[in-house]
Amino acid sequence: MKTVIQQxxxxxxxxxxxxxxEELLIEYRETGDRDLFTLLVRRYERELYSYLxxxxxxxxxxxxxxxxxxxxxxxxCDQFETGRSFRPWLYTIATNQAxxxxxxxxxxxxxxxxxxxxxxxxxxxxxxxxxxxxxxxPALHVSRVERGELVQQALDELSEPMRRVIYLVYYQGxxxxxxxxILSIPVGTVKSRLHAAVAKFxxxxxxxxxxxxx
Amino acid sequence: xxxxLLGYLLGALDASEQRAVERQLSDHPELRQQLEELRxxxxxxxxxxxxxEPPFALADRTCDAxxxxxxxxxxxAQRPIYQNRKRVDAPAGQGWTWADAVVxxxxxxxxxxxxxxxxxxxxxDAQVVVCQNNLRQVGIAMHYYSNFQEDRRFPAIPLEGPExxxxxxxxxxxxxxxxxxxxxxxxxxxxxxxxxxxxxVPTRGELMHATRGALVxxxxxxxxxxxxxxxxxxxxxxxxxxxxxxxxxAIAADASSPELDNRASLHHAGRGQNVLxxxxxxxxxxxxxxxxxxxxxxxxxxxQVEAGLDRDDAVVAPSIVPPLRRTGLMK
Numbered sequence: 001m002k003t004v005i006q007q008x009x010x011x012x013x014x015x016x017x018x019x020x021x022e023e024l025l026i027e028y029r030e031t032g033d034r035d036l037f038t039l040l041v042r043r044y045e046r047e048l049y050s051y052l053x054x055x056x057x058x059x060x061x062x063x064x065x066x067x068x069x070x071x072x073x074x075x076x077c078d079q080f081e082t083g084r085s086f087r088p089w090l091y092t093i094a095t096n097q098a099x100x101x102x103x104x105x106x107x108x109x110x111x112x113x114x115x116x117x118x119x120x121x122x123x124x125x126x127x128x129x130x131x132x133x134x135x136x137x138p139a140l141h142v143s144r145v146e147r148g149e150l151v152q153q154a155l156d157e158l159s160e161p162m163r164r165v166i167y168l169v170y171y172q173g174x175x176x177x178x179x180x181x182i183l184s185i186p187v188g189t190v191k192s193r194l195h196a197a198v199a200k201f202x203x204x205x206x207x208x209x210x211x212x213x214x
Numbered sequence: 215x216x217x218x219l220l221g222y223l224l225g226a227l228d229a230s231e232q233r234a235v236e237r238q239l240s241d242h243p244e245l246r247q248q249l250e251e252l253r254x255x256x257x258x259x260x261x262x263x264x265x266x267e268p269p270f271a272l273a274d275r276t277c278d279a280x281x282x283x284x285x286x287x288x289x290x291a292q293r294p295i296y297q298n299r300k301r302v303d304a305p306a307g308q309g310w311t312w313a314d315a316v317v318x319x320x321x322x323x324x325x326x327x328x329x330x331x332x333x334x335x336x337x338x339d340a341q342v343v344v345c346q347n348n349l350r351q352v353g354i355a356m357h358y359y360s361n362f363q364e365d366r367r368f369p370a371i372p373l374e375g376p377e378x379x380x381x382x383x384x385x386x387x388x389x390x391x392x393x394x395x396x397x398x399x400x401x402x403x404x405x406x407x408x409x410x411x412x413x414x415v416p417t418r419g420e421l422m423h424a425t426r427g428a429l430v431x432x433x434x435x436x437x438x439x440x441x442x443x444x445x446x447x448x449x450x451x452x453x454x455x456x457x458x459x460x461x462x463x464a465i466a467a468d469a470s471s472p473e474l475d476n477r478a479s480l481h482h483a484g485r486g487q488n489v490l491x492x493x494x495x496x497x498x499x500x501x502x503x504x505x506x507x508x509x510x511x512x513x514x515x516x517x518q519v520e521a522g523l524d525r526d527d528a529v530v531a532p533s534i535v536p537p538l539r540r541t542g543l544m545k
Binding site: 041045047150173177184 | 217227267
């Protein structure tokens with residue numbers, strides 16, 4: 001549960017600014033005060049959108065899923081149990097919305113670089129051109145954006161369950177037990193799956209570097 | 215230990231686990247090398263850790279959308295399915311509906327035939343009747359479902375993924391709590407009737423998380439003994455059938471078998487199969503085509519066990535069959 005931040009002397013802050021997420025939701029449920037709901041949405045605007053954007057690989061789908069998630073928060077706020085943590089509950093809803101969105105649109109992640117093969121295959125096309133350089137470490141000369149796209153491509157080589165734990169634990173900073181609650185799997189499975197995901201990502205990434213060197 | 219080292223690195227452990235790892239690192243310096251190795255493996259990901267900038271006024275627009283939320287205008291994909299079956303058919307104060315009457319009469323007849331052998335010509339006849347009653351209840355569930363859809367379509371089957379199989383219709387009906395119980399999906403004259411203790415309709419979560427081998431079994435089991443309509447393709451678009459109450463359009467049936475000619479069912483001693491039609495009636499049919507039913511409901515007009523070629527081309531496929539086996543129909 002988030003702690004309340006005590007900020008004395010800041011008269012301009014409203015009372016609700018000091019409420020935890022859980023308190024905000026419960027009070028919204030009891031009073032219907034839209035300002036409370038708005039505050040909750042704004043608290044998670046960047047974090048949750050970023051998660052959905054990364055998960056879905058598409059800004060439009062991420063925006064739709066973001067709105068759908070908070071619509072579900074509104075519709076299901078009476079099901080939120082006192083004592084439960086809001087953040088994993090929100091992520092559970094958002095993850096399900098993302099899965100539904102993928103299913104409805106039947107779209108996979110788009111790799112922005114125009115390439116003709118997978119990381120392991122020889123047909124590496126333009127990616128090879130980008131990485132070719134006379135410098136000892138060609139990767140240093142790839143722009144930050146391009147490198148990010150290479151990372152995403154490597155992540156795309158992982159299975160969907162592996163990507164989910166990486167998004168939740170690595171990118172969103174959730175605890176193992178929170179990710180386990182969101183994904184409805186045991187904590188041990190989260191640990192082993194993340195460990196395997198990182199190891200596989202490392203192999204895929206290294207193979208990509210080896211391919212461009214050969 | 216490596217898994218906890220990774221969690222330690224990412225701050226994903228609980229406080230007690232965190233302290234335990236710190237003690238281990240203090241007592242076993244060699245673990246620090248493993249920690250460094252993990253840190254190197256994560257290095258490429260570090261550059262992508264920045265958050266995405268949300269679209270302009272996303273929070274405000276989201277709050278506006280929630281404030282203006284109007285349940286009847288929500289798209290079928292977002293609409294919560296239903297919460298009270300009786301509210302659909304019965305005005306306040308009325309207990310029985312036509313659906314309840316159908317079920318009650320069918321159940322009474324079935325019980326009569328089973329418990330009074332002198333009346334029933336044979337156990338075979340009783341099983342046909344019970345099976346028909348089951349399919350009527352499936353039909354009621356599908357009818358209710360379509361009533362709540364803006365486009366009045368039956369449950370859709372995804373074209374890809376773990377839910378891409380005909381029996382996913384049963385998963386949707388079960389999830390929507392429209393089936394009186396899952397055993398209505400079992401024909402008493404089918405092999406599955408001898409294994410009811412092992413039967414249940416899987417959840418979506420189970421399908422999404424199943425391993426490959428387990429997924430095949432779940433897909434095979436999900437529809438019970440029955441096959442379901444797998445929709446049709448028109449102008450390159452796939453869609454589930456729309457409920458038009460057509461008396462000759464099949465939506466479910468005793469699952470056909472590839473082992474028999476013209477895909478008859480192994481149920482009922484292979485002598486025929488019950489077919490549920492869109493208008494709710496169930497008929498025991500001994501073969502297709504026949505004088506009464508020209509359309510083969512187990513194959514499309516190309517003779518394939520997959521989606522129909524137009525809205526009138528009904529295809530009822532066994533649970534495990536996907537709606538499209540080839541991509542040709544989508545071109």
